[in-house]
Amino acid sequence: xxxxxxxxxxxxxxxxxxxxxxxxxxxxxxxxxxxxxxxxxxxxxxxxxxxxxxxxxxxxxxxxxxxxxxxxxxxxxxxxxxxxxxxxxxxxxxxxxxxxxxxxxxxxxxxxxxxxxxxxxxxxxxxxxxxxxxxxxxxxxxxxxxxxxxxxxxxxxxxxxxxxxxxxxxxxxxxxxxxxxxxxxxxxxxxxxxxxxxxxxxxxxxxxxxxxxxxxxxxxxxxxxxxxxxxxxxxxxxxxxxxxxxxxxxxxxxxxxxxxxxxxxxxxxxxxxxxxxxxxxxxxxxxxxxxxxxxxxxxxxxxxxxxxxxxxxxxxxxxxxxxxxxxxxxxxxxxxxxxxxxxxxxxxxxxxxxxxxxxxx
Numbered sequence: 001x002x003x004x005x006x007x008x009x010x011x012x013x014x015x016x017x018x019x020x021x022x023x024x025x026x027x028x029x030x031x032x033x034x035x036x037x038x039x040x041x042x043x044x045x046x047x048x049x050x051x052x053x054x055x056x057x058x059x060x061x062x063x064x065x066x067x068x069x070x071x072x073x074x075x076x077x078x079x080x081x082x083x084x085x086x087x088x089x090x091x092x093x094x095x096x097x098x099x100x101x102x103x104x105x106x107x108x109x110x111x112x113x114x115x116x117x118x119x120x121x122x123x124x125x126x127x128x129x130x131x132x133x134x135x136x137x138x139x140x141x142x143x144x145x146x147x148x149x150x151x152x153x154x155x156x157x158x159x160x161x162x163x164x165x166x167x168x169x170x171x172x173x174x175x176x177x178x179x180x181x182x183x184x185x186x187x188x189x190x191x192x193x194x195x196x197x198x199x200x201x202x203x204x205x206x207x208x209x210x211x212x213x214x215x216x217x218x219x220x221x222x223x224x225x226x227x228x229x230x231x232x233x234x235x236x237x238x239x240x241x242x243x244x245x246x247x248x249x250x251x252x253x254x255x256x257x258x259x260x261x262x263x264x265x266x267x268x269x270x271x272x273x274x275x276x277x278x279x280x281x282x283x284x285x286x287x288x289x290x291x292x293x294x295x296x297x298x299x300x301x302x303x304x305x306x307x308x309x310x311x312x313x314x315x316x317x318x319x320x321x322x323x324x325x326x327x328x329x330x331x332x333x334x335x336x337x338x339x340x341x342x343x344x345x346x347x348x349x350x351x352x353x354x355x356x357x358x359x360x361x
Contacts, residue, residue: 153217
């Protein structure tokens, strides 16, 4: 992962306040992240016999403030701290595991899953590939009737790193899964095997769900319906996201696109661009009437968006493949080659075979 960050600022003066928010990093970012997480990053440096001074300075956290158990920093400060530490230590696991996860490991996991046809397969692949990177924990996707859950088992004691490791791995996968479908996946529950820490309330902020401590296993659960939803991201979007990936881990996910863009993506992800208003509304968690109304307010309609997505897909197949027109018609959701030809001529003023011949050498 490539995470840009501003140049380091001078350390802050000592503070005993409950919040550590330097000027320029605080405004829209409330200080909710507990200092215990900063202490875990500092410990990763100590394990390697290195100084965390540069990372703390980048995040504008005074070294003296790290000892204040009740202090808080912002999500942005945590993002900057982790980004610097991961690069400086060349370990995206920040000392959790018996061997390092070199810089780019989690980006590699995301790339290995981006081609999955639906969220369930993407999450299962991510867990399986993560298990290849480390022997210290094991992740697995379970599907029990109407509920699905990600379960994390520890295979060796993680010691003082346990809390930050388990929290971070679950937040990483949940944030990535929500990014894949561009919608915050509502969790039913999150469970952790350690007693409730002093900063327990921050867990419900991070997971937006009830949290159980002293549980027999680490997990989060969600409605199994999400497993069948297609991914709306592609390789280009992933490359852009990896330029600054940590926000999906340190903050609850927020959709990045408006309804029109989400409808376009859902149509493009469908095998034949063939979603109905009812199936789209269910996918987007809207009533069909609300879907039509909101699209009308945005100055478009479902049929217009369908035509747009079909046109883009047809042009791409005509230009980039030698696929016969009959198969292109089917891929774009047309009942016949003849109806496809009429629609294409209406869109671009020429039949598809003429378009292909004119645009390709």
